[in-house]
């Protein structure tokens with residue numbers, strides 16, 4: 099062996115921990131969210147001796163995953179997590195399932211007991227790959243250091259290609275300590291996993307033919323457009339504008355289409371707008387791009403949009419024809435699909451029925467006229483809707499780039515209804531799993547990625563307590579996240595269901611013995627603000643926004659407010675319940691509906 | 696929930712070409728149990744040592760929509776190379792092997808041997824009071840033989856589950 103070759107080979111031989119960090123660096127990772135423990139000490143030691151990758155020490159492993167999700171969703175990059183074996187890994191599971199349900203690319207490195215002890219009930223051993231198999235898009239247990247670098251590179255490829263999702267790499271301690279070769283990311287395509295991104299020409303042509311012939315079209319777009327990157331949102335906007343069609347977004351898709359655009363109908367689904375849901379119910383051609391016909395969106399399936407031809411574009415063939423049988427299936431990346439649709443729309447000679455479209459818009463305007471999100475703010479008691487609306491208006495006035503995360507409950511729905519987004523990647527929420535405790539750590543991840551942006555967690559007083567320990571992380575890293583609590587002293591969403599479905603028997607849904615959130619903030623070295631009167635709301639919001647560090651703003655809101663419109667479980671889109679005082683198709687909840695969540 | 700127009704059940708024999716790696720079977724089985732799909736039989740064995748490929752044959756049933764889901768769900772597993780619905784994609788052969796033990800003497804023993812001959816079952820073990828037959832064929836043929844052996848002295852059955860392959864030159868390549 100020649101001398102130069104030898105030094106090269108030597109240079110590429112490293113410890114397992116160094117191999118992992120080198121692979122992360124090569125994948126462009128700048129930050130990881132983690133929590134140490136025995137099994138991952140070699141990785142922490144390697145981290146200590148380098149400066150390329152920043153480590154953010156969270157206070158609970160679940161929060162590390164949500165932080166990585168917030169980082170990923172707001173940047174389009176892969177979020178990275180590092181936790182120890184056993185309890186470190188099991189604590190991360192909720193975050194992993196959350197990322198799986200919402201298609202968020204995350205890599206989670208878990209420590210493991212040394213390979214020779216696996217299966218012996220060793221200290222802090224858990225069957226991490228067994229536990230996380232249904233919690234991840236894919237997972238790996240590395241038992242051979244020669245495969246370590248390749249596995250890390252492959253994990254990144256899997257996490258971000260096709261439908262993104264979380265990937266776990268379980269790392270036995272002897273692998274981290276041992277020495278082995280480093281290899282760069284392979285150029286060759288993956289052996290078995292090669293998702294289709296380019297749509298076929300035939301379904302595109304068929305889709306455009308249907309859409310041109312439509313008299314009552316609607317575009318229903320979802321999180322897949324966000325997953326496809328900002329270009330997809332731009333193309334969606336271009337396509338919707340050039341065709342003159344109405345557009346609605348799912349909870350996960352908010353921001354893909356500008357909320358202030360007149361062609362935007364707002365969110366659809368269980369707490370969607372009257373006009374969006376009736377447009378879905380009454381349309382004759384539906385174009386679904388990157389949404390998955392979730393039950394929160396469709397309502398009762400056999401009454402879902404009964405008279406429409408349905409086109410569904412999705413990168414994951416398993417999303418197509420899963421819940422709703424469609425007429426045209428387009429497999430591909432949302433950006434490619436939209437580009438192809440725009441191209442085909444220009445070429446196809448058929449003329450749109452402009453008169454029919456105008457009549458459809460007159461119908462939609464009539465539905466809009468119902469003003470289903472109207473509320474009356476009277477007196478001193480703050481309506482939660484009003485609090486969100488003022489937060490939106492004041493941040494807009496300030497013109498700062500604003501990112502919103504939420505916890506789960508009524509406040510989440512009010513945030514979706516009253517906070518508008520003009521761009522993608524500004525809205526982070528737990529949609530599929532509905533994980534209380536998501537918002538604060540997610541906001542942390544967003545703030546790390548966008549240090550100069552305004553990041554607000556719109557929270558409920560119950561949810562915020564699920565990951566409140568992360569206030570410590572905010573303080574340590576001086577992350578100026580604003581926690582805006584709509585404090586109704588109830589698990590409001592639970593209370594609402596109990597009122598509507600269980601005879602107002604409020605079983606265990608009162609938030610008793612709440613902390614003093616101002617003192618709590620102060621004890622974590624943050625600013626605490628409490629607002630109890632509508633007259634003081636704007637000043638409270640401005641004080642929160644003006645403070646340069648982290649803030650908890652505890653906003654006392656009406657305790658018994660319900661979130662409307664609402665399609666009760668098991669009901670159809672045209673059986674929406676509107677706010678008291680508004681008239682519309684009011685339906686009771688059937689026994690069948692009570693079984694549903 | 697399937698739409699009302701999609702309520703007819705059908706059987707499907709699905710062949711899946713996968714990476715021969717740890718955990719792959721757990722992934723496939725977990726997919727079926729986690730999503731509530733039926734498994735009537737499942738067989739697996741390496742088919743290409745050089746390229747580290749195994750072939751799984753699954754017999755399942757469901758509505759067309761559910762079977763389409765099963766195939767799409769299998770196909771998106773990272774270590775899965777190819778998924779083929781043999782039932783849908785044309786004529787195919789499906790075979791199963793069984794070892795069946797019959798215990799008995801005298802006339803019963805003679806009757807078992809006569810029937811085995813008619814069914815082309817081979818004797819692979821014999822003692823004065825027992826016989827083990829090996830038999831290959833379609834599942835219903837195996838079922839019929841089992842029913843005939845039951846009154847004679849059926850003692851134990853071990854079946855492989857179905858393996859299947861398309862007729863003609865076409866095949867399932869990675």
Ligand SMILES: Cc1cc2nc3c(=O)[nH]c(=O)nc-3n(C[C@H](O)[C@H](O)[C@H](O)COP(=O)(O)OP(=O)(O)OC[C@H]3O[C@@H](n4cnc5c(N)ncnc54)[C@H](O)[C@@H]3O)c2cc1C
Nearest residue numbers: 320321322325349350367368369390413414432529530532
């Ligand atoms: C309390 C509560 C209430 C809720 N109420 C509502 C409600 O009223 N309305 C509502 O809409 N939701 C509501 N949700 C959220 C709901 O549960 C679902 O999470 C949400 O509807 C799913 O959004 P989506 O269909 O856009 O799919 P996502 O979960 O975002 O999935 C994305 C889809 O796009 C595909 N995809 C991914 N990447 C790409 C790509 N690059 N190109 C193309 N396709 C891609 C994926 O395969 C998938 O099918 C609620 C949640 C909670 C917790």
Ligand SMILES: Cc1ncc(C[n+]2csc(CCOP(=O)(O)OP(=O)(O)O)c2C)c(N)n1
Nearest residue numbers: 507508509534558559560561588589590591
């Ligand atoms: C981890 C977790 N546990 C339970 C639930 C069920 N759940 C949904 S909303 C909700 C109440 C949330 O209360 P709060 O945070 O105060 O929000 P509000 O509805 O009052 O705005 C509960 C318990 C959940 N979504 N997540």
Ligand SMILES: [Mg+2]
Nearest residue numbers: 558559588590
């Ligand atoms: Mg509450």
